[in-house]
Amino acid sequence: MTEPTMGGSPSYEPAPHQAQPHQAQPYQPQPPAYAQQGPYPQQTQPGAYPPPPPGGTYGGQQPLWQPPAPPRPPRRALRAVLTWTAAVVVLAGVAGGVGYGITKAERNDLPLLSTKSDGRWDYPELKLPALPHGAPKPLEAGPNPAAVHYADLRKLLLPLPADGKEDPSVKIKDGWISSADFATVYAEDDRSTVRQALRDDAVRHIAARAWTMPDGTRTQIYLLQFNTGALADHYYDEVLSGGISAALELEAAPNTVLDESWPASARLDGVDLYVYDEEKPYGKTHARQAYVVAGDTIGLVVQEKADGAAKVPFQQTVILQHQLLG
DSSP states (O other): OOOOOOOOOTTOEEOOOOOOOOSSSOOOOOOOOOOOOSSOOOOOSTTOOSOOOTTOOSTTSOOOOOOOOOOOOOOOOOSOOOOOOOOEEEEEEETTEEEEEEEOOOGGGSTTOOSTTSOOOOOOOEEOOOOOTTOOOTTOTTTOTTOOOOSOGGGGSOOOOTTOEEOTTSOOBTTBOOHHHHHTTBOGGGHHHHHHHHHHTTOOEEEEEEEEOTTSOEEEEEEEEOSSHHHHHHHIIIIIOOTTSOSSOBTTBSSEEEOTTSOOSOOOTTEEEEEEEEOSSOOSSEEEEEEEEETTEEEEEEEEETTOOOHHHHHHHHHHHHHHHO
């Protein structure tokens, strides 16, 4: 497989960037940087972002409740930390603001990847969407104590890789999925628990993307946004957290266990990752899954394949989605 060409976007002009050699230590990913933009964009079309004012609603979903944001409670002990480095952050200047791109590092600079036949997928160059004027970065504790992502959540979804085809079996409409349809990701006995917990913690909306690859690998990414980071933490800790195994089993993976093969040498500050693998014997497919907890948003990445979901594209997909949220 050849390395993809990282071309620029019409809206972004990359700033000069010179890679630094990494001889003694492996590359450590850095949190992406938002920058202040021009005048706050006027939202004139249905489904537009940013979040509605206090007491408003969004797309028929739960009302936005904005209590005074208390300090976020300490996270429970990490069951797993995703630290596989598959991307580097480069700054790019644009008119009226600054964005950034995420491009792939050289394979020989990355742990677990050493050859061009490692099975990685070719993703397009990634860009964060512009923030509204004056909006803080999602994980800035001082100006953003509720840890809110003010960018359009759908634009924080990882795009399809080359050769990926949208999966019509996942009921996504305009980038969103209903809570009821999202709950079908889990085993049937757990779906009512998921639906009730989403109501209790007032999930605002769920962005989703799903695709299939020519080899039969199926990928699903869901981003669940709550009103505050504290509510997202509560939902994960009370509903999803299971320690050595996932508390809720996926429909595609009835038995999962903590994936302890992930190294713990680096991670983005303020972003928690919990990675699970399906235990043998597999069912109809073998599924891998990861949760990304970043401020007010929880991401779920699932990859499955009938004869075994490969580790490398799963690691690559998770770390890139992790970068977008962090």
